[in-house]
Structure formats: structure tokens, C-alpha cells
Amino acid sequence: MRRRPLCVVLxxxxxxxxxxxxxxxxxxVSYERESIHFxxxxxxxxxxxxGYTLVxxxxxxxxxxxxxxxxxxxxxxxxxxxxLHIGNLLAVTASIHSFEKPGNPxxxxxxxxxxxxxxxxxxxxxxxxxxxxxxKNPEDFLHRLRNHLQDVxxxxxxxxxxxxxxxxxxxxxxxxxxEVKQLYQENGIAHVLAISGLHISLIGxxxxxxxxxxxxxxxxxxxxxxxLLFLYGILTGFSISTQRAVIMMGCMLLAxxxxxxxxxxxxxxxSAICQLxxxxxxxxxxxxxxxxxxxxxxYVFVDVxxxxxxxxxxxWMAVAGTAGIELVTLPILLTxxxxxxxLSIAANVLFLPFMGGILVTSLAGIGLxxxxxxxxxxxxxxxxxxxxxxxxxxxxxxRIPGAVVVTGKPAVxxxxxxxxxxxxxxxxxxxxxxxxxxxxxxxxxxxxxxxVHNNFDLQITNLDVGQxxxxxxxxxxxxxxxxxxxxxxxxxxxxxxxxxxxxxxISYVSYxxxxxxxxxxTNGAVEWLCAANQMGVKIGTVILPKLNExxxxxxxxxxxxxxxxxxxxxxxxxxxxxxxxxRISCLHPYPDYEWKSANDSSLVLKVNYQNxxxxxxxxxxxxxxxEIINKLSHVNYLKVAHHGSKGASSEIFLEQVKPDVSVISxxxxxxxxxxxxxxxxxxxxxxxxxxxxDKEGAVSIECQNGKWxxxxxxxxxxxxxxxxxx
Numbered sequence: 001m002r003r004r005p006l007c008v009v010l011x012x013x014x015x016x017x018x019x020x021x022x023x024x025x026x027x028x029v030s031y032e033r034e035s036i037h038f039x040x041x042x043x044x045x046x047x048x049x050x051g052y053t054l055v056x057x058x059x060x061x062x063x064x065x066x067x068x069x070x071x072x073x074x075x076x077x078x079x080x081x082x083x084l085h086i087g088n089l090l091a092v093t094a095s096i097h098s099f100e101k102p103g104n105p106x107x108x109x110x111x112x113x114x115x116x117x118x119x120x121x122x123x124x125x126x127x128x129x130x131x132x133x134x135x136k137n138p139e140d141f142l143h144r145l146r147n148h149l150q151d152v153x154x155x156x157x158x159x160x161x162x163x164x165x166x167x168x169x170x171x172x173x174x175x176x177x178x179e180v181k182q183l184y185q186e187n188g189i190a191h192v193l194a195i196s197g198l199h200i201s202l203i204g205x206x207x208x209x210x211x212x213x214x215x216x217x218x219x220x221x222x223x224x225x226x227x228l229l230f231l232y233g234i235l236t237g238f239s240i241s242t243q244r245a246v247i248m249m250g251c252m253l254l255a256x257x258x259x260x261x262x263x264x265x266x267x268x269x270x271s272a273i274c275q276l277x278x279x280x281x282x283x284x285x286x287x288x289x290x291x292x293x294x295x296x297x298x299y300v301f302v303d304v305x306x307x308x309x310x311x312x313x314x315x316w317m318a319v320a321g322t323a324g325i326e327l328v329t330l331p332i333l334l335t336x337x338x339x340x341x342x343l344s345i346a347a348n349v350l351f352l353p354f355m356g357g358i359l360v361t362s363l364a365g366i367g368l369x370x371x372x373x374x375x376x377x378x379x380x381x382x383x384x385x386x387x388x389x390x391x392x393x394x395x396x397x398x399r400i401p402g403a404v405v406v407t408g409k410p411a412v413x414x415x416x417x418x419x420x421x422x423x424x425x426x427x428x429x430x431x432x433x434x435x436x437x438x439x440x441x442x443x444x445x446x447x448x449x450x451x452v453h454n455n456f457d458l459q460i461t462n463l464d465v466g467q468x469x470x471x472x473x474x475x476x477x478x479x480x481x482x483x484x485x486x487x488x489x490x491x492x493x494x495x496x497x498x499x500x501x502x503x504x505x506i507s508y509v510s511y512x513x514x515x516x517x518x519x520x521x522t523n524g525a526v527e528w529l530c531a532a533n534q535m536g537v538k539i540g541t542v543i544l545p546k547l548n549e550x551x552x553x554x555x556x557x558x559x560x561x562x563x564x565x566x567x568x569x570x571x572x573x574x575x576x577x578x579x580x581x582x583r584i585s586c587l588h589p590y591p592d593y594e595w596k597s598a599n600d601s602s603l604v605l606k607v608n609y610q611n612x613x614x615x616x617x618x619x620x621x622x623x624x625x626x627e628i629i630n631k632l633s634h635v636n637y638l639k640v641a642h643h644g645s646k647g648a649s650s651e652i653f654l655e656q657v658k659p660d661v662s663v664i665s666x667x668x669x670x671x672x673x674x675x676x677x678x679x680x681x682x683x684x685x686x687x688x689x690x691x692x693x694d695k696e697g698a699v700s701i702e703c704q705n706g707k708w709x710x711x712x713x714x715x716x717x718x719x720x721x722x723x724x725x726x
Contacts, residue, residue, distance in 0.1 A: 006269040013273060017280045028111070031121035033096040036061050039131060040070065042088045044143070048174060051075035055119065056090060069119045070096065080128040086143055087136035094123040103464025103697035103714050104496055106338065106409070106503025116281040142235045146170055149366050156369040156376035161384045167193045169362050171236030178494070179532065185337065186404050186536065187394045188344025189351055195236050197295060200245035202359055204229050208253065222253040240275065240282065241291040247271035264299045268292065286336040290329055297328035304429050322348040327422060331415045331448060338502035339406045339536060343397045350393065354386045404536055408505025410448055418448040451505055458582065458609050459702035462639060463500055464693040464714065465492050467667030467674070468520040471616060471639055472500070473607065475580045478510045482605065482616050484525035485518070488667045493524035498535045507536065511577065513543045515603040515618030517553040526557070529564050539566070545603045546570035548591050553598065571603060583608040587628045588620065599642060600624035612703065615657060617641035625653040632656045637701065638688070640664045644675020651682055659688045661701065661723070668694040
């Protein structure tokens with residue numbers, strides 16, 4: 001460390017940031033404003049099919065409203081000027097809202113992500129005016145150049161190839177399809193979809209070589225190369241990985257100019273220090289950790305593995321580098337994505353040699369395509385071939401049984417033990433005792449991959465899916481879902497349901513009950529079932545209500561499930577499913593029931609476990625409640641019907657079941673006004689404790705050794721508290 005003081009400075013800085021984050025637990029400022037006028041400066045904007053996304057800074061408005069940065073969304077209804085320039089002083093009328101904290105375990109934390117970038121709120125613009133037409137010429141020119149180059153890529157490539165090239169070369173991921181992102185992530189090669197150190201190194205080295213050999217002396221070539229790399233960084237949005245790579249390349253060129261030895265670890269530390277000085281909280285971003293972890297893995301482990309096996313073979317060095325990357329970034333990947341690709345090392349060794357050729361031909365394609373489209377198309381042919389090959393091999397890899405392992409989110413102690421084992425491995429390697437240090441490494445990996453331990457006997461979680469329904473029941477060995485859909489959360493299966501299941505280490509759902517055919521109960525489940533590889537989580541049996549008279553939506557749902565080859569089962573009154581000590585009984589419907597509303601055809605399920613009784617009512621309304629009233633008695637837990645609507649949970653029904661705990665699944669500020677104040681009053685009158693997913697996020701109760709605990713994810717960060725009166 002004496003030779004690397006910057007490494008010591010970085011470690012001290014990281015410890016300081018961690019301590020500050022631990023001590024500073026104050027509540028975030030609320031920015032809720034339904035309509036507000038403010039002045040701001042335009043920092044960046046991106047045009048999309050349905051409008052614009054803008055980032056504005058130095059926001060100052062009425063009533064002393066101010067904040068550092070706001071992300072604004074503008075659509076076809078927004079009144080705005082025909083042309084915007086970076087640096088414009090804008091007058092904006094918008095509704096402003098704080099970023100939502102995640103409502104479920106495993107859900108992406110948009111609040112944390114944006115605040116770490118210095119963006120404190122988001123808004124939906126109603127009107128945008130240019131107050132002063134100031135322009136930051138370099139940034140604005142590069143922004144427009146980027147748009148032009150994206151147009152060239154779109155004209156020269158098919159849609160899929162254009163999306164990948166734009167992400168790799170221009171730093172724009174908006175054109176990437178969800179299928180491509182999922183495939184590259186499952187194969188452990190998602191890093192190739194971002195501008196990385198490889199890109200910057202190739203571009204920088206090529207520029208420096210050409211300039212020095214043909215145009216100017218070394219000093220001039222180094223300075224020009226650094227300036228051009230910096231401009232390229234601005235052009236591509238200066239992501240975390242791009243900033244790191246540009247700073248490190250600048251350090252390399254400066255070392256060359258000064259005639260000094262270039263030390264990669266010192267340059268890596270200097271780059272991290274620069275970024276953390278500007279945005280300290282970026283330390284907690286997955287992108288930051290993966291970017292620096294990748295380079296750290298190469299610098300630390302390539303020489304270690306090559307020395308241990310006494311080989312400098314290029315193929316072995318490639319394997320050693322990939323293995324080093326995996327070793328450093330593995331806990332980060334598992335913490336962020338909850339799964340691991342067993343074949344990721346093979347995929348990286350296979351794919352990475354193509355990256356240089358893809359980058360060179362893509363840059364040539366963009367350059368020549370700006371002059372002649374046919375020339376650009378010819379150059380992009382190599383990239384198109386490579387991406388098609390990646391897709392074919394990637395799909396082949398993920399179809400191999402056990403290729404992708406759902407691990408769940410590792411505990412902090414697992415991560416610390418793993419990295420402790422890695423450090424011990426490096427120390428023992430110097431003793432040249434291969435067997436000993438390999439055993440230490442294997443022990444660390446084993447600890448990290450220990451399955452998520454369930455210390456409960458039964459757990460019931462109502463997920464926050466917005467205006468919809470999804471309940472998850474877990475025993476020691478099985479997972480059961482009741483419903484899965486939303487009317488106001490886009491792709492609720494991918495962004496709410498699947499992340500929750502994977503974060504809990506769940507890769508198989510034994511039963512999925514769909515109480516009825518409304519989309520706010522089914523669309524997430526259908527999205528999931530219809531996805532390639534079922535998003536890494538399989539479903540055993542799908543259970544629907546057994547009906548004599550079927551509505552159109554029910555028939556459509558049934559057709560979709562049959563086309564996907566789902567194992568189907570139908571339930572009616574009197575049917576039961578037994579799982580371990582759990583008994584699920586169907587109370588409704590019965591075959592001859594003449595329902596007037598599809599809601600009243602809902603499955604009503606009674607769940608019994610030891611002395612616990614839960615009732616799940618779908619969207620059952622008052623007419624349906626009358627059909628089952630004589631089969632009901634006191635329950636401990638009620639999933640309130642139809643999101644707490646006025647026409648459900650009648651007084652006579654609630655007096656019969658008298659639930660200790662009632663959970664309402666509904667969306668924040670939903671247009672239906674759920675839950676209705678009369679329903680809440682009826683629940684209050686019977687003394688039931690009411691919890692709502694729109695306010696508390698995921699609501700979970702669980703039984704441990706005969707005691708019941710409650711946790712509210714959004715309100716109390718999942719902290720468990722004893723339900724003492726059960």
C-alpha cells in the first residue's frame with residue numbers, strides 16, 4: 001500500500017461514506033405538488049416515441065419551492081416549443097412528485113437510483129416555455145450529433161441490431177428490447193450492452209497510435225486523444241463505466257507523457273475518488289460496483305491464476321480474466337439480480353473476442369453510413385452476424401437445465417464471509433499451496449450460494465402490484481400464488497412479481513390460483529407464463545374456477561393458458577388442495593351458480609394451517625357473499641374483496657368472519673376511489689386491523705414457532721413485529 005497511496009485514500013473515503021449513510025437516516029423531503037410553476041435550466045433531454053424525457057437543474061419556483069434536479073416527462077398533451085437546446089432557461093408548469101420507494105422485496109428502487117444521481121424528484125409537464133434562449137454550445141452540439149448518429153444506425157440496421165449497436169457505441173439503451181436485455185443478463189454478458197473500458201481502450205489506443213504515427217508528436221497525440229475521449233464521453237451520456245474508462249485512459253496517457261510507470265490499481269482508485277467526490281452516494285449503485293469490480297477482478301486475479309498454473313497462454317489468460325471478474329462481481333450480481341448463470345464464464349470467453357471487431361466495424365458503419373447508407377449497411381453486417389450468433393448460443397445456454405440458478409438475495413454476513421475468503425485466498429496463494437487456497441475459495445462460494453433460509457412455518461404476503469391483486473403463500477417447501485395482475489403498473493409480472501420471487505430464492509411455484517378473468521388479477525401471470533423461459537421461474541399447476549357459463553374474457557384467458565401448454569386444474573365448492581400442513585378449500589363458486597357479474601364468479605379460498613384460518617375472496621361482491629355466508633365463521637386473516645370497493649365486504653359478511661387482520665390491495669390514488677370510506681368504516685366497526693398495499697407496500701404475516709409476526713415493506717422496511725393478540 002505504500003506504493004499505492006490512492007488505494008488507501010479510496011478505502012478511507014468508502015468507509016466515510018458508509019458511516020455517513022448509516023448515521024444519516026433522516027426522512028427524505030416530500031416534493032408532492034399537483035401543479036406548480038418554476039424556472040430551471042435544461043441539462044439533457046431524450047426524444048422518445050411517446051414524447052420527451054428531460055432532466056432540468058437549479059429548479060426554483062413559487063412558494064419557495066426549489067431542488068437540485070428534476071426528471072420531467074412530456075407527452076403529446078404537453079405544450080412545448082418546437083426545438084429545445086441544452087442550456088435553455090425554461091419556464092415550466094408541471095405536477096411534481098417524489099420518487100416512489102419500492103413496495104416489495106426485490107423491486108427496483110427508483111428513489112435510491114435517482115437520488116444517488118442527484119435527481120430529487122420527477123414531474124409530468126403540462127407546459128414548457130423557453131424563458132431565455134441560452135445555449136451550452138459544446139454539449140448541445142454533441143447532443144444533436146448523437147441524435148444524428150442514432151438516425152444513421154437506425155437506417156443502416158434492423159431494429160434489434162440498431163438497439164444493441166446504439167447501446168454499445170452511443171450509450172443509448174432505449175432501443176433495447178426486454179428480450180435482449182433478459183437474454184444477455186441470463187448469460188452473464190449484460191456488460192457488453194454498455195460502453196465499457198474495452199471500448200474506450202480500443203478507441204483511445206487506436207487514436208493515439210494513428211495520431212502519433214502520422215500526424216503529430218507524442219505529446220500532441222496524447223493531449224488530442226484525451227480531449228477526443230472526453231468529448232466521446234459527453235456524446236454518449238458519460239455513464240459511470242464511461243467516466244471510469246476515460247479517467248483511467250487519461251491516467252495512462254499522462255503516465256506515458258511523464259515517462260512514468262502506469263499502475264492500473266492506482267488509476268482505478270483515482271477514477272473512483274473523482275466520481276465519489278462528485279456523487280458520494282453513487283457508491284451504492286449496482287452499475288458503479290460492477291464497473292469497478294470488473295476491472296479490479298482483472299487486475300487482481302489474472303496474474304494470480306496465471307502464476308498459480310504457470311501459464312501465460314492467451315486462452316488461459318482470457319479464462320483467468322473472466323474468472324477474476326466473476327469472483328469479484330458475483331455477490332454484487334446476486335444482490336442485484338438474485339440469480340447466476342453457471343455458463344457465464346464460457347459465454348464471456350466465447351463472446352468477448354468478437355467485441356473488438358464489432359466496435360471497429362460499427363464505428364466504420366456509422367461513419368460511412370453518414371455518407372452512403374449502403375456502405376454503412378455493409379459494415380454493420382459483421383455486427384448483425386455476431387449478435388445473431390450471440391442470440392442463438394445464448395438461447396441454447398439458457399435452455400440447458402440448471403444453467404441459470406435462482407439464489408435469492410444473499411445476506412450481508414454471506415457477502416462479508418465471501419469477500420473475506422477471497423482475501424484469504426490471495427494471501428494463501430503466495431505460499432503456493434494450491435489445494436489450500438482453492439479450498440478457501442470453494443468455501444467462500446459455498447457460503448454465498450447457501451439457499452435463502454426460511455425461518456417461518458407459514459408466510460402470507462400481499463404484494464404491492466398497484467391497482468390489482470397478488471398474494472403469495474409460502475410453506476417450508478412450497479410456494480402458492482393467488483392472482484397476479486394490475487391495471488396501472490406496466491409489466492407487473494416482470495417488475496413486481498418475478499423480482500419478489502427471485503429475491504426470496506423461489507424458482508418454482510407449485511400452484512397459481514386465478515380467482516377470475518379480470519386483467520387486474522391475471523395480466524401479470526399471463527405475461528410471465530408467455531415469456532421465454534418463464535422469466536426463470538416455473539409454474540406447476542394453474543387453477544381456475546369451474547364454471548358452466550363462461551364469459552368471453554374467461555374463454556380468452558383459458559385459450560392463452562392452453563396454448564402455452566399450462567397444466568390446468570379447475571375448482572368448485574367442496575374441492576380442496578393439501579400442501580404439507582396447509583389445506584386450501586374452495587367455498588365458491590358452484591357449477592349451477594348463475595352469476596350476474598364476473599366478479600361474483602371469483603374463486604373464494606379458505607386457507608387452514610394448524611389453528612390459523614385465512615380467507616381470499618378475489619373480487620367477490622355482495623351477491624356472491626350471500627351464497628357463502630352460511631359456510632363462514634371467524635377468520636384470522638382476510639384479503640378484502642374487490643380492492644375494498646363499496647359493493648363488497650358487506651356488513652353481514654364482515655360480522656360473520658370478523659377478521660383479526662384485513663389486507664386491502666389497491667393502487668395509490670386509483671381512479672376507482674378504492675378502498676371506499678364505507679368499507680373502511682365497516683372494517684373499523686368490527687375491530688379488524690386494516691393494512692393497505694398503497695400505503696404500507698407489501699403486507700406480510702408469518703408464523704414462527706407458533707407466534708405470528710407482521711411486516712410492512714414500504715412503511716417499516718420489512719421490520720417484523722409480533723401480533724401479540726393472536
